[in-house]
Ligand SMILES: O[C@H]1[C@H](O)[C@@H](O)[C@H](O)[C@@H](O)[C@H]1O
Ligand SMILES: [Fe+2]
């Protein structure tokens with residue numbers, strides 16, 4: 538996958554950098570299925586499948602697993618593909634962890650980006666961040682390793698320290714071997730006060746993968762854009778204020794943008810579909826601002 542901004546074209550102004558206001562955003566109260574958003578315990582047509590995904594996820598996301606995945610997939614040696622090609626690849630996949638959306642993922646990318654573009658018309662770096670924030674879900678595709686859904690989608694959380702109770706379907710951590718390991722099951726585990734999220738291992742999935750892709754390609758998206766990509770599924774942090782003891786100053790600053798982004802990521806999920814051909818020229822022009830570097834294929 539290729540994603541690179543050659544020049545730092547996407548800059549956040551001083552004012553925006555410090556903006557915490559929500560731009561007047563009004564969140565809808567019910568999702569397309571007639572339930573509250575993120576209603577993981579309400580009976581719905583998606584509830585059982587979603588819980589089963591989280592059960593498998595919570596049992597298998599361990600320190601060893603995350604280290605192995607980061608090594609295996611961080612090399613980016615599989616395939617070379619442009620950003621828009623990756624968006625189109627996601628036309629085949631529905632996210633099985635999501636109680637609020639059963640549309641193809643390309644729709645979710647465009648719904649998020651279009652919603653944020655409407656309220657933040659001048660923030661082109663944010664439009665691009667929204668377009669690519671879930672591109673890491675290409676891990677589901679055979680060309681990128683065909684990982685199972687539980688290892689690609691769903692909320693993320695730190696491994697190597699205690700699993701916070703605010704994490705969705707927390708009870709399923711009981712069967713995670715790290716949960717019984719005294720080196721890993723305390724408040725700090727292998728970390729220390731204020732160590733910074735960059736030093737924390739996060740459960741493996743599309744966020745960290747896409748971050749590694751962006752970093753490896755020397756993306757010059759602003760630090761807030763990379764932070765959004767890397768932690769947008771970390772709801773325990775940005776929704777429930779858990780794990781704050783691991784954050785440093787830069788994390789706290791970037792978190793403000795992540796909180797803004799999250800509203801569009803979550804509440805733009807809808808059955809009203811975006812006309813892909815209509816918006817494609819705008820996003821291609823954004824992508825064309827970036828200079829592409831090719832990732833070598835497997836020999
Ligand atoms: O089910 C969703 C989905 O997998 C999203 O891509 C992720 O960012 C969210 O955290 C999760 O709740
Ligand atoms: Fe996501």
Ligand SMILES: [Fe+2]
Pocket residue numbers: 645649670671802
């Ligand atoms: Fe998303």
